[in-house]
Structures are given as structure tokens and as C-alpha cells.
Amino acid sequence: MQRHSLEFYRSIVGNSMDLVSVIDAEGKFLFVGESVKTVLGYEVEELEGASAYSFIHPDDLPDVLATMAELLTSGKGKSALFRHKSRDKGWRWIECNATNMLENEHVQGIMTSSRDVTEARQLLYEKEYHQAYYESLFFEHPHAVFTLHTSGKFRQVNQHMETITGYSEHEALTISYSAMVHPDSLAAANEAFQKVLAGKALTVEICILTRAGEEKDITVSLMPVYFAGQLQGVQGIAKDITEANKAKRLIQEQAQQLNTILESITEPFYVLDSHWRFTFVSAAFASFMNRSREELTGQVIWELFPKGVSTRFYQVCQEVSRQKTAVHFEETFRTPYPCTLYFTLYPNKDGISVHFVDITQQKRTEREIEKLSFVASKTINGVVIMDPECRIEWVNDGFCRLTGYSREEVLGRVPSDFLQGTDTDPEVAKRIRSKYSSLQPFSEEVLNYKKCGEKLWFYIDVTPIFDQFGNLANYIALETDITEKKEAEVRLLKLADDLYKQNRDLQQFTYIISHNLRAPVANALGLAQLVQRLPKDAEPYDTALEKLHASVQELDAVIKDVNNVLSIRDSGRVSPRETVYLQEVCEEVLEQFAGELEHHHAQVNVAIDPAYWLSSIRAYLHNILHNLISNALKYKAEERTLELTIKAEQDARGYVLTVIDNGTGLEEHVVQHQLFQLYKRFHPNTHGKGIGLFLVKTQVEALGGKIKVESAPNQGTTFTIYLGAKNVQ
Template identity: 50%
Template sequence: MSLLTSDFYKQLLVNSTDLLSVIDETGVYKFVGDSVISILGYTPEELVGNSAFSYLHPDDVPATMALLEQASATDKIITPPFRFLSKHDGWRWIECTITNQLHNEAIKGYITNSRDITETLEERSKKDLHQAYYKSLFEAHPDAVFSLDKQGYFKSLNRQFSLILGFPEDVLLRAHFTEFIVKNDLSLVRTMFLNATEGTAQTLEFRVTDADNIVKVIHVTLLPVYLQGSVIGVQGIGKDITETLFAEQLVKERTEQLRKILESVTEPFIALDADWRYTFVNKAYCELIGDSFDFFNGQVIWQLYPDLLHSEFYQKCQKVAETGKTEYLEEVFIINGLVTLSFSIFPFDGGIAIHFVDVTAQSALKREMEKLSLVASKTINGVVIMDPTGKIEWVNDGFTRLSGYSRNEVVGLVPSMLLQGNATDPETESYIRQKYQEQVYFNAEVLNYRKSGEPYWVNIDVTPIKGPDEKLINYIAIQTDITEKKKAEAELVKLADDLYKQNLNLQQFTYMVSHNLRAPVANALGLTRLISKIDAGSPQFNSILNKLETSVYQLDTVIKDISNILSVRDAARTLPREMVNILAIVTDVLTPFEDELTSGNCLVTLDIDRSFGMMANKAYLYSILQNLVSNAIKYRSPDRALTLDISVKKDKRGFVYTISDNGLGMDMHVVENQLFKLYKRFHPSTHGKGIGLFLVKTQVETIGGKIMVDSAVGIGTTFKLLLGAKHVQ
């Protein structure tokens, strides 16, 4: 009989807690012991002939196969735990010893001795989890956690404990707890420690000295640590309460300070608990009612003054108690006559506090002000009522019409901060501020701005309102719209300025006309007298006749120039305007000069957005640009090819035209005061009448613009045109 069939070994294999099996080199079961039935639920026949790897968890197969390969080169390998699929209980954790018997002719495989360690691992995991929780509680606890042996030496401590004392952990772990206790507290703490080692939990507050020799107060709980029924040490939890104690002391001091402050408040102040009993009354309240604090203390206010149950004051107190929100009211009472009291009722922990002020005089004044406000609301002028700090309390409809702001938008604001802007005169602003500081009546004209941003002028009369004690109560400001008046004044100033300029221009024009007319007229008169004395058939007669014709032609030219200039001046009133595309009109100006520019190798650059357009008289704009381009070509330098740059840029006021060349240029110090005057020429070698720039300036100003020039001899000339309604000052 073989060993495998003997009852002894059969019973041994069936009842063993380990599973004995044999697998070949590829992991296929050749033999499985009967204990597999109790361990994994399979019969041996179900496993024999199958690969052991087919029962392993997929995540564990690669590592287990690698171990089997290693087993071929060694006698024995113990595997790490792996998961094996049982027949009824799912995955089980198995630990296995693999013995190499490939060389044994009787076995020719690997003997595997497997053990189910699932419960062991679970217990270990639970223990690790408990350890992790304990470690986390110990290390991460916000309070100081420590343990002492029975002799009082530190065995463990967390970071917070080290932070409180300021010593590193390795120093503390060699120390006895008594080394850090303040001397006067040492006896008490020793007793506490001994009681804890005898099995009684202890709680105490005492003082310690940290590494910086600073005394701190800590609150400590000591708990006995038991092992097998005996105390083996003490564990403690401590908290630094130094700042807390300091804060409590500070609260006590502040409370006493607050009590003294409330006692000194000149207006009545009381505090009531949740049952409406007096807990505090100040001196002002006692004086008002005529009783002492002892009389009120503990009394229910509604029982002392039952008439208050029918008052609005009672209702407001109830509301504060219910909602926890502050309430305000004014109510009339009979206290040595009719008085109006203004109450502030606010909650606090355990009750409500009440502060009130006698506002009888203010209420009467307020009613008077309301009457005045009714009158003010009907006036067309702007009326503003301000508090003593200058902030708006009320405005009438006239103000809202003037400024564009609603009443709700302006209440609480300072008028100057709201209405004044960039163009407001700083001296006027300073004057207004000064008068407000002096609290005196004043009058001023100031430029304000509506909500829309539109400027408007007002004349303001500001009157301070003071009480019987000369204390400032309000300001009242009356605003009168004087925009049209200021416009008329500005127009008169501009008209006077224009008349002055026109008078100067007229003097110049008269001089130039008389000068330019005198020569051809004198020549014509002299030639006329001479021709009557010469024979008509003589050669001299024809010569005189030709000279007479030249003089008349010169006279005609001057008259045409005069007519042209006068027509430009007169057109300003009725000049038609249209939307003009700027790039298109510049192109139109350059077209007639195209051949001349090309033949002279001139370089023309344009920097103009094709979308730019402006309202202007097209003929005048064309004439202006044509004159400037013509001048650039006429006065180009003979030493280099002409470069002509024309750009148009848009700014917040309109358009800026820049026409720049590299021509002959001019000495601005010499020509600056003569540049735009009639019949002035600065390049005698070049043909011209000296009227072009005069007409350009006249036309630019006629269409509402300005012209500026910068030039240098041998460098070139740049004309800058500011066109657009906003460029007119």
C-alpha cells in the first residue's frame, strides 16, 4: 500500500489547515490535497489538470508567474500574499511556500504548501487602522498631547506640545515634567500627577516657563494609562490658555470701562434683560426720571410705567426682542411738558439696550423746514438743503430738472463733488470751500455738469442755518440757471475779439488795397495824359498803349483779388456743408498734379483711414488742400526729389491734417509774423502773388478750424490743420 492511500496520511491531508498541492513547470495542478475542500471549497478533481494561474486575481498573476520562474533556479520560495478565487467565498488571501522538486523523478514538479491568511490580514489591517487613527489623533491634535512614565519622565509628545514650551522634541523626551513648572505651582502639580498614577483623572490650570523664559498658563487633563489592570503611566492633553485668560481679563476691564463711559453719557441710556427688568440705568436717565439706580434695578419697566403699553415705543421694543434687529423711532411723551424723544433700540445677548435723546427743538425746526421745502419744491430754481458737513439732505424738482439727477441719486453726496468737473474754475472751487469752512453766506457763479455730461452755469446763493446756540444745523443753496447769460457774455467777448481782429485785418487790407491800387491807377493816369500828346501813328504811341493795357490788367487783377477775399469772408454766414470723405477729396486734389509729380520723381505718401468723413464745405476744403499741395510742389528744393506726406488723424476734438514736405523751407523767426498776411512772398525767385496762404488761413477759419505751420530752411515745411467743430475755441 502506498503512503498516499494510507488512512494516516489521508486523514492528515484532509484535516490539515494547509493545502498541499503539486504543479508542473507551467503552473498546472498535478495533485491537490483533500484539505482544499475545507479551505477553498473545491474538490481535488476540480483543480487537477487546470492552471493555478486561472484562479488567481488578474492583478496578482504577473508577479506570481515571475516567482514560479525564480523557483526553477532555487530550492524554495515563499510568496507574498496573493488573492485566490474560492468556490463560495470570493477572493481569499493565500500565502504559499513553493519547493522545487522538478529533479525528483517521483514528483517532477513544484510542491506548494498554501495557507489561507485572509482573517490574519484583516486583523492586521484593523490593527494598522487603529494605529493610524491613534497616531493621527496624537500627532494632528490641535492641543498638546503627551505621555509620562510613572516616574514623571516624558515618553512621547506631539508637535503642539513642543511649540507651547519652545523646546525641541529630543530635549523634552529626556526631561522630567517638573523642570518646566513655575516654582509656586510645583507642589500642586506633583499632587495632581500622583493622583493620576493612582488611577484618578485630574484637571488643573498651572503656569510653565517656556524656552524663552516666558511664563504661560496651560490647562491640562491627566489620564491614567492601564495595561492588564495596572497603571503603567499617564497621558495628558494640554492647552495654552494664556491669551484666553488675558482676553477674559481684558473683557472685564473693557466692560468696566464701558460701564463708566455709559454712565458718563449725557443722554439717557438703559439696559433691560429678557424679562424687561432694568439691569442698568445711567446718571442722565436717573436725573430725567427723578429716581436713583436702586429704585430701577430689577424692576419691570412695563409695571413701573403701564401707560407705555399703548405706545409705539412698546411695540418697537417687542419687535427688537423678536427679530434681534435694531429699531429707531421718535415719539411724543409728557415729561415736565410735551417732549419729543428719539429712541435707538438695539439687541444684545440677554436683552435690549435703549438710548434716547430729547429732540423737541429739532423736531420743531424739522417741521418748519418741511414747510419751507414745500415752498422750495414749487420754485423753478434749484434748491438744495445740506447737513452741517455739506452733504445733500433734500433737493427740489427744480434741481433735478437742472442737473438731470433724481433726488435719490444725490442724497448723502457733496454737491461740488457731484456737479463740478474739469472746466470748473479752480479759484471758484477754492472760494466755495473757504466759505463753507467759514460758515457764512456767499454767492458765486460756477460751471457745473449735468448727469449727461453737458455743462451749464449756475449762480448759487448759499445761506447757513444756525440754531439758538449758533450751532450750524443746515445749509440752504439756491441755484439759478445762468447758462444763456454766460453764453451771451461769451458771445459778446468773442464778438468784441472778432471785431478787434477784423479791425486790424481791415486796416491791413485797406493799406494793402490802397498800396496795390495806387501804382496801376497812377500809371494809367500818367499814360492817359501822355497819349493825348503823341501822334497815333508813331511807334511811341503803341508802346504807351501797351503800357496802359498792362496797368489796367494789373488794376483788374487787384480788383479780382479783393473780390475773392471779400467773397470768402462773406461766405462764413451762409456756407453750405456736407459730409465729405477725406481720402476721396485728397485724391481729387492730387490728381491734377499727377504728371508733374511723376515727372519730377516725387514721392507722395498718404496715411488716411478710408472711413474718415467730416461735415465741411467741400469746395473750401478742396481749395485749402490744393493751395498747400501746390505750394509744396512750387517751392520744392532743386537739390533733391520732393517728398510729400499727407496724413489725417482723429482726436477727441475732430481731425488733424498734416501736410509735410522736404522743400526749400522758411526761417520761422523771420516770417512768423508775416506768413499769412496779404501779398507776402518769401521766395522771390519763384513766381507768385502772395495771396495763397492768406486765402488758406481765411478759408480754414471760415469752416471752423485752425492752421499752424513749422518750417526750417533747407529742411522743409509742415502745415497742420485742426478741423472740426470742437477745435473752435
């Protein structure tokens, strides 16, 4: 082999693109190739004899020293990457390969071959830097980021993909995007994908189905991915906009509802911006101004209505715009026609909103009502003004005088709630409520009560009042005190009832005279004439005299009966009342019949609360029970033991006293009209005069009560006596 000269090797080393050098074990340069000037800018003489370590970046020196230590120990070649100071004070990245040739007699040092890799290192850094940015953008992006094959299958997804779709990374990488898209959005998704494959980046909004089958709205930004001029796939970013769409739809619905509400407002309404231009005009306002909405929208209100600047309305508009507070007020205008408007002005974000109501007719009505109220306050009758719910808005002094209530006590109350009471007829009250609901004028008589509890009869005349729209505005009631008239009617009815009873009594007395008195009188007259013709010592004379005496006795008994009836009727009206306990009277009467009841083995049941008492005539109650118990014994059934029940119960009007027996009974429908008449008897085989039940009925009515009877043959009889509330204390 040809051996080359030393100059040959020096030329090769000196012209090499790599820097060749030799350093000793301590790191001093023993030899430096000529290329050092090209690589680092130094002259050879500047480095030879200098320490190589002094030119290495302090941050890289520890690694270089460690590599050198390994090289000295192992004797094998080593590589190191470090920054070396250049002559212009900059740092260059050097890739150095070192070989331990300390034992080589020709070298006796460590040979290094170094290459400047600064540009390559910078390119690598930039690549890693951009890769880090890409990975951060891909994996740490707050939305779902993914890449697709040109076939549409997922190639890579970030962690947020599962949050939106419910598919894990592993599951997503096994399917195509079309598997997630809702059928209704599939056509739009496919079209967008094809456009991206054609090189167009775009954003599309679609609906997907999550792994659980839930529908979600998403917006997807898609872009093609190229490498080396070839389309490699598609990258996308998906954002869940389900809630945003819901909110958007809700806002749209609310906006539509608001617009519907504004359009449905029957009163005029409009909105002005900060430059006093109409931004919204309701149909009602356009109609009120007799202009179209297009004519008004966008126009400045003060230019359209220049006379408005001299009104209070103009001043209030300025105030609301400046102070941002709502204001309510009314103003009367003379043009184009006299009218009074009630305004509500309130600020909004960009201006003010105006709502007003034409209260012209209302003001007229109020003035009329004021006049009517003045007149009504002076009338002696009661005048009541009520709202549509019948709550009192105003009463005159006459009402206060009649009822005893002050105006403050009744305002806001419904008259029937505090005027009607216990004896107010429920049917009348119901009829009045019904007439109010009919919205027609009506009249009625009703029993009311004053504040002190005194009864007060009113004749009420009610008229409904309607506003200009036909809506019920008020009721006006005129109330006239007819208490005296009603009391007179009651007295007339009482008088008529008394006359009826007296007439009935006269009929009874006529019957007595024509039947019970006529016979004994006729007998007495005939016997008197006969006695006058008979000799006193003859036997027929004594017989005739005895018969005359019997006729006179019969006549006397009838007269006593008539006198008894009359005394009962008269004394019932004037006799003083006393406290009477029902059970106590009953026990007294039963005690009188104790022997007879025991003789007949009668079963007596008394069900009267010892606390039941009333203010009454004790003798009458005693006689009533005496007659009824006597009849129960007199007309008991022979074939069964007498069962007698006496009970008392309270009802709304007082007490109900009942006497029940299981005696022979009567054909009720046959005798019901004659049962309580004088001298009527229905058991010819039983001794009696036919006056007992007549006296019972007379005494019950004298106490202000009523009596009724229920009876059936061989079943028994029930007498029910109603004692009115005026007897109960």
C-alpha cells in the same frame, strides 16, 4: 516515646481552633471534630454520615470536586478554598487542607483540616476592591495623575501625563517636576511642593513648558501620601487650563472692550434689571440727568422718576420686558425742559437696555427744512438738498422742470454723475469737487445737460449745513438757469472775434489800398494826364497808352483779389455743406499735379483712411490742399528729392490734416506773424503774389478750423489743419 490515649487525641482535636474531619471517598463525613460547633454552629451528630458536598456553595462545588478527584488520584495533600453553609444559613469562607489517608488502616478516609477565613477573606476583598478603585482613579482619570518622591522626582504617571506635557512615561520617570515648570512659575511650584511636604493639601495654578517647548497653563491639586504614619510622597492631579485661560482672558478683554465701547458712546445709555434697578449707567446718561453714576446705580428708575409712569416710555418698557422684543420710538417731554428723545429699547438676559438720542435740535431743523422745502418747491430756480456724500435727498419742482428728471429718478444720486457731460470743463468739475471738500459756501458756473441731452448752463450757489455738534448734515444748492446769458456771451465772443477778423481784414485792405491800389492808380492818373498832352500820332503816345493799360490791369487784379477774399469769407458762412471724403479730395488734387510731381521724381505718401468723411465745403478743402501742394513744389530744395506726406488723424474735436514737405523751409520765428498775411512773400527769387497762404488760412477759418505751421531753413515745412467737430458726421 509515650503513646497517648485516644481520649487525649480527641481532646486535642475537639478543642482545636481548626475543624478536623474525615470523609470517605464519596464525600460522606466519617468523623467530625467538636470544634465544628464553634466554627460552623453544627452539632457533631448533624454532620456525621451526611455528604460534605451538600454544605458547599454551588459556585464553589466544581472546583472542590476537581480538587478531590486529584487528591484521590495522586494521593498527595491538596488545599481548597470554598464557601461552607453554617447552621444559621449563612456562608463562611473555609480554607481546607485535605490528606488522602484511605490506605491508613487506622483512618481509612480523607482527613481534612479546615479554618474559617471569612474575616481575612473580607479584608482581602476590601483591599483588592479599594486597590481597583485607586488604580481606576489613577490610570483612567481624564486628567494627568502622578506621584512624586519627596525629592520631587516622578514616581508614577498615568497615560494623560504625556498628553499634557509631551513626555512619555519613561521620560517623565527620569526627571523632577521642576524640569517641566516654566521659570516664571518655578517659585510658586516649589512653595506649593514644600507646603504639601509639610502635610497641607492644596491647588496651585502654574505654567509649564512641554517637551516641545510650548507654554501651557495647568492647575495642579497636590496632597501628601502617608503610610504607617510616615510621609511617603506626594500625589497630584494636573488639568490643562490653557484654552480655558485663553477664553477667560478673551472674555475679560471683550468685557473691557465692551465697557470701553459703552463708555465711549456719546449718547446716554443704561441697563435696568428685572426689578427696574439701574445696573449700569453710562457717563453720558449721568451727565444728561445731572447726577452722579453712584447716585443712579442700584436705584429703581420709577422711584427716582415717578412722573415717568405716565409716559409712553413706561408703557414701552413694560412691553419690551414682557414680549422680549426690541422697540424704537421717539417721545417729547416737557420737563425739566422741552426735549424730544429717540429711544432704542431691547431686552437682555436680566432686564432691558435703554439707549436714547436727544433729537430736539434735529426735529427743529426738520421743521425748518419742511418750511424751507415748501418755499423752495414754489421757486422757479432749482433747489437741491444733498447728504454729506453729495447724494440727493430732495429736489424741488423747479429742478425737475429745468433738467427734465423726475424726483424719483435723482434721489440718492450725485448731481455731477448725471448732469455733467462731454463739453463740461474738467477743470470746473474738479474745482467744484474741491470746494465741496472745503466745507465752505461757494458759487460756480458749470455746463450741464438736460435728460434729453440739451445743454444747460447752471449758476450754482452751494451752502453746507451743520448739526448741533458741528458735523456736516447736508448741502443745499440753488441752481439758476443762465443758459441764455452764456449763449449771449458766446454770441458776444463770436461777434468780437468777427470784429477782430474784420478789423484785421480792414487793415489788410488798408494795406492793399495804400500799397497795391495806390501805385497803379497813381500811375494811371499820371499816364492819363500825359496822354492828354501827347499828340496821338506820336510814338510816346502809344507807349504811354500801353503803360496806362498795364496799370489798369494791375489795378483790376488787385480788385479781383479783394473780391475773392471777401467772397470766401462770406460764402464760408452761408454755403451749403456736403459729404466730403478726405482721401478722395486729396487724390483729385494730386492728380492735377501728377505730371509735375513725376517730373521732379517726388516721393508722395498719403495716409488717410478712406472712411474719413465730414460735412464741409468741397471746393475749400480742394483749394487748401491745392495751395499747400503747389507751395511744396514751388519751394522744393534743389539739392534733394521732394518728399511729400499728407495724412489725416482723428482727435476729440474732429480731424487733424497734416501736409509735410522737405523743402527749403523758413525762419519760423522771423516770419510767423506775417506768414498768412496778404501779399507777404518770403522767397524773392520765386514767382508768386503772396496771396496763396492768406487764402488757405481764410478758407480754413471759413470752415471753422485752425491752421498752424512749423518750419526750419533747409529742413522743410509742416502745415497742421484742425477741422472742428461740428464738421464731422
